[in-house]
Amino acid sequence: MGRAPCCSKVGLHRGPWTTREDSLLTKYIQAHGEGHWRSLPKKAGLLRCGKSCRLRWMNYLRPDIKRGNITPDEDDLIIRLHRLLGNRWSLIAGRLPGRTDNEIKNYWNTHLSRKLISQGTDPNTNKKLLEPQKKRERDMKTSNSKKIQNNKVKTNAEPQKTTIHHPKPVRVTSFSCFSMSRNSSFDWNTGSRCSSFGGDGELCIEVNNVPWCSDNVIGVNVLISHDPDDDLLKGSTFEGQSQLPTSYNGTLEKLYEEYLQLLKAEENDHVQLDY
DNA sequence: AAAGGCATCAACCGCCTGATA
DNA sequence: GTATCAGGCGGTTGATGCCTT
The missing domain is CATH 1.10.10 (Arc Repressor Mutant, subunit A)
Incomplete structure (x- = not known):
């Protein structure tokens, strides 16, 4: 039916x-x-x-909606989060208090994707565009430079110090299959933190004390960063790992693998840029 | 001043997931 | 185990206003 x-x-x-x-x-x-x-x-x-x-x-x-233009800090954070999370707008919005997924999605589609293209990055894959494509985009940029100016697309010449907000933890009622819930309506500032795997990149696991959790229900949040100084991550040794069932660890390993691939791709891009 | 093109963003649509009967 | 409900998500559309010619 x-x-x-x-x-x-x-x-x-x-x-x-x-x-x-x-x-x-x-x-x-x-x-x-x-x-x-x-x-x-x-x-x-x-x-x-x-x-x-x-x-x-x-x-x-909603009374907590933030009005006004996206700040350069938020702009930078959205780009970094999108690199990690892809088009999961609600997750990205969860890191930007007062911003909605719809707003971020629109902002990405109208401003940031164009900005990334102009910088030679594919907004969908976050990988560097191939040279011919780059050239095309450069040509396009030249012809559209006036329009872009008019549309107030800002290019940050230098990376800015970004204010990072803790994500809203994901409610997990069972470890039989680890997944990122779409629902995130918890004040994550109250959560406690554990983490992480070592290696070139860091995989950070947050296990939070969640007020609405009872019995065996805990909140879990997974964050990934390759930058040890990244404010996104600064955690202590992960203490709860042994409590996690194998299927959960397997999913994390998969996540970690994917992230390492991302890192590798980025490294290659940096090498290419050096020449 | 008018017409056409383009950018923006609020709103809609279809699908998915988790809860419940 | 299955059907249905309710909420939530990402993709897409279309009205509107601005800019260019």
Whole structure:
């Protein structure tokens, strides 16, 4: 049997939200809290799909949303996180308080991908573009330089010191299969930290004390960095490794392998650049 | 001043995952 | 074990405004 649609689309409003709708949604959530999105529109007196309400709240109405332009620090952090995490926008957003996944995704697609291309990096693979491709991009850059200026795409000549925020830990209820949850709604500042594997790169494991965890439920967060001075990682020796089942370690090994490959690719790129 | 092209970003869509009956 | 629900995610679209010609 096919899955029922999340809501009947008949008679529902679509498109941009009005201030009245915003007000209704905000008031309802302030009074009753988030959640139960499917039934929320009806209770709040909104002719909107529950998903639409959730999106509007999460991306624009939440009081902790940070407004304004992405700062150079955030810009740099997004690039570095994207190199590590790929298009996992919600995970990246979890490291940038006040920023939403949608905002970061849009920013990446409109600003950063172009910026990386102009620097000779493939935004999808984070690898250096081949020479002919680079030349093409250079040509494009020259012809578009005026436009890029107008669009305020900033190129950071020097790397900036980035303010790093701890990620929100991932809730894990079972170790039978380690995976990154898409849900991350926990204040990670309260978590404690362990880590790491040695080697050329570091694989950092965080095992956090999570307030909402009970019994055998713990929060686990995996971070990867190749830079020993990287603020993303500064942890002590990993103490909880022996408690992890083998399947969990196997997945980590796979992650670690992937990361080493990434490092190797980056190293090669650096060598090429040196010539 | 008008037309066309381009960039931006809010919103939608389809799919996935975890929880629950 | 299966079906369904609810929430969440990433990809994509389309309206809008700005810029160029």
